[in-house]
Amino acid sequence: MAAVLLVLASALLVGCAASRSAPEAAASEADLAVGTNRAFAHTVTTTAAPEAVWALWTDVAGWPAWDVALDSAALDGPFAVGARGRLVPASGPASAFEIEAVDVGRSYTFATRLPLGALRVRRSWENAGPGQIAVTHAVSFHGLGGRMLAGRLGPQFRRALPGVMERLVALAEAER
Numbered sequence: 385m386a387a388v389l390l391v392l393a394s395a396l397l398v399g400c401a402a403s404r405s406a407p408e409a410a411a412s413e414a415d416l417a418v419g420t421n422r423a424f425a426h427t428v429t430t431t432a433a434p435e436a437v438w439a440l441w442t443d444v445a446g447w448p449a450w451d452v453a454l455d456s457a458a459l460d461g462p463f464a465v466g467a468r469g470r471l472v473p474a475s476g477p478a479s480a481f482e483i484e485a486v487d488v489g490r491s492y493t494f495a496t497r498l499p500l501g502a503l504r505v506r507r508s509w510e511n512a513g514p515g516q517i518a519v520t521h522a523v524s525f526h527g528l529g530g531r532m533l534a535g536r537l538g539p540q541f542r543r544a545l546p547g548v549m550e551r552l553v554a555l556a557e558a559e560r
Contacts, residue, residue, distance in 0.1 A: 417521075422524065424545070440555055445458060450548060455473065502527060
């Protein structure tokens with residue numbers, strides 16, 4: 385069962401891909417997204433326009449531009465609750481996901497089902513002062529399968545998330 389979960393989890397690299405450059409032991413807590421291996425988040429403050437961030441988030445085919453662990457991503461239909469898509473990571477099998485919640489222009493959540501659980505990603509922004517927004521990417525593993533995957537993959541995902549967020553806001557800021 386653990387081997388099956390590990391294979392499936394390799395497809396869950398969107399927004400929290402494993403780092404290819406540094407060994408796991410080299411990461412300090414300061415290098416990781418905040419939280420536990422089961423639920424963590426990273427926030428970046430930016431001068432990018434909220435509309436630019438939202439445009440990048442809702443351009444599912446464009447996710448590999450800022451999440452370098454993805455070879456491709458696709459959404460079947462409009463970006464809305466219930467829409468289903470497919471992620472193809474640079475390594476590992478493809479996986480399906482479904483958009484679970486959308487607050488248009490502000491936040492959304494999608495989930496990838498796992499045996500005995502799910503992985504959820506929530507992306508949101510809030511005002512952070514004049515001309516700035518705080519952009520947050522949160523990841524959580526749910527259920528028994530999620531608990532096992534969090535132990536195996538959480539540290540890698542937590543280490544990769546800050547870089548993913550930096551690439552996202554750099555692209556959004558370039559839209560000015």
